[in-house]
Every structure is written in structure tokens, then in C-alpha cells.
Amino acid sequence: MIDLHLHSSCSDGSERPERIVELAHEAGCSAIALTDHDTIAGVAAAQRRGGELGLEVIAGCEISSGHPAGSMHLLCHFLDDPTSPLVAELTTLSSNRVARNVALAARLTALGLPISYAEVLAEGGRRPGREDGIGRPHFAAVLVRNGAADSIGDAFARYLGPGAPGYVGIERITATEVIALARRSGAVVTLAHPLSLGLTAIELDKVVGALARSGLVGLESYYGRYDQAARDELAALAARHGLVATGGSDFHGSYKPDLSVGTGRGELRVDDAILAVLRGRRP
Ligand code: AMP
Ligand code: ZN
Ligand code: FE
Ligand code: FE
Secondary structure, rough: OOEEEEEEOOOOOOOOOOOHHHHHHHHHHOOOEEEEEEOOOOOHHHHHHHHHHHOOEEEEEEEEEOOOOEEEEEEOOOOOOOOOHHHHHHHHHHHHHHHHHHHHHHHHOOOOOOHHHHHHHOOOOOOOEOOOOOOOOHHHHHHHOOOOOOOHHHHHHHHHHHOOOOOOOOOOOOOHHHHHHHOOOOOOEEEEOOOOOOOOOOOHHHHHHHHHHHHOOOEEEEOOOOOOOHHHHHHHHHOOOOEEEEEEEOOHHHHOOOOOOOEEEEOOOOOHHHHHHHHHHOO
């Protein structure tokens, strides 16, 4: 069993990279990929712990790219070269994220909500000057703690999600740019949780077909929150376009309390063989 989609406290997960490796080991994973938003900062520590436990840790990240179909989350795997153009781009994406976070905090304060940027940094265990990897789940947790929302999901629905009064956009890289950078970086790109795009099956088929022609390698089919019918449909969609049907939990610790490392909501099992197939598609 493997898990190719995991977030640590280096972005918006609650658990340290080493702890995620331990949880994966307990769950029975042979390999995992750490895929924090816009950063590979946790990978080295995870790989050290993986070495001790005999568990392979793939260097990865998740990038929220811009696409006419909407915010499109892309997983990048095999970011082994820290000098590669894709890893260099993560610095830009991280500073866009910090700028968005500062603007988001100001917007929420202007709306009269009980939240400050300092509290958001504290929630993420960061301090001024070390603000990387903070995401909206941290904002949501502060809003819940201060009584402005009942749950993380409620905070997104009322304030933080698209169309909500506190929504602040972020400067995005396009999906085709991410794919092109990955190709020059020895990495492969997978479309994460494809159903988040909210497209019809016909529209999704078109979008995925076009991405496949520009070099997309995988489609995240075995996703923690999808039921078996959705997973089967996505695996078939992947096969139609010559893509690897990949999978992972999207574990975030306490920020997504329904999801466990490896097993998702309890029943997820991503086959070991998928990793070898994905690796075989490296440029
Ligand atoms: P950001 O990268 O800061 O824009 O935030 C993205 C993070 O927020 C990802 O981990 C998403 O899974 C999470 N997220 C987005 N929408 C929701 C929602 N409605 N409820 C809970 N988490 C969400
Ligand atoms: Zn996240
Ligand atoms: Fe995502
Ligand atoms: Fe994710």
C-alpha cells in the first residue's frame, strides 16, 4: 500500500513530516509522497525517518494552478533535484501565498471578524519572517477557535471559499506552465481530486484529454474522499487518455480530521504497483 498525497506542518497539515512517516509505517505503507503546498521543505526530514523505518519517501508538492476550468490542483512527484526549475518556481509561489495570506487577514479583519495575521501565524507554529506554507485551513482554525465558525468546513462556507465575502484570490501559475517546468525537472504531474473542478463527465474528459496532450502523466483516481464508483470512473478516464491512475489520502491531520494516512476514511488501499508505473513515466 502507498499514499501519494500527504500534507505536513510544513504547509497546512497538523503533523510533522517525521510523524507522517511513522503513521504511514503503522498503516502498512511501503512508500509515500509528501506533497505540501508549494514547498518541499519537509521532504528531507521525512526521508531521514523513512530511512530508519524502511519506508520510501518521494519528494513531491501540490500546486494550485490557474485553468479556465477553475483552480486546478496539481501534484508533482520526484522533485529530487533541488536546483531544478520547478523547485525554483516554488519560491515564487510561496511568496505569492504569503502576500495572499497578508491580504486575506486584512480582509477578514475589515469584515469585523475576530482574527489577526499574528494569530494565524501562531496557529501554524510560524513567526514573522518564517511565514511559508500557511494556508486557509489555518485561518479557518482561528475563526473556529474565536467563535466565528462552527467547524473548518463552516469557516470555508461562510468566509473563505470562492464566492464568500472573505475570499481573496492568489496569483497563479497555469497548469501548462507547471507541466512544462516538471518536464524540465525530471518530475511528473498528476491532476489532484479531479472532481473538485465541478465539471460534467463530458467536460472533464475534454479538459483531461487536453492536459494529457500537453504532458500530464497521472489522474488522482483513488482519492481519500471519493467513493468506489467515482474512483472506478476516474481510473477509466485515466486509461482512456493514457494516464496513470494514482491515489492518496490528502491527509492534513486535524485540519481534515476524517482522513488517515494511507487508509483515507478507512477503506482506501492504493496499490504499490502504481508507484513503479508512475516512476516509469519520468521524463
Ligand atoms: P489555500 O492553499 O490556502 O488556498 O487553501 C487550500 C486548502 O484548503 C487545501 O488544503 C484545501 O483542501 C482546503 N480547503 C479548500 N476548501 C475547503 C473546504 N470547503 N473545507 C475544508 N478545507 C478546504
Ligand atoms: Zn492543504
Ligand atoms: Fe488539493
Ligand atoms: Fe492536498
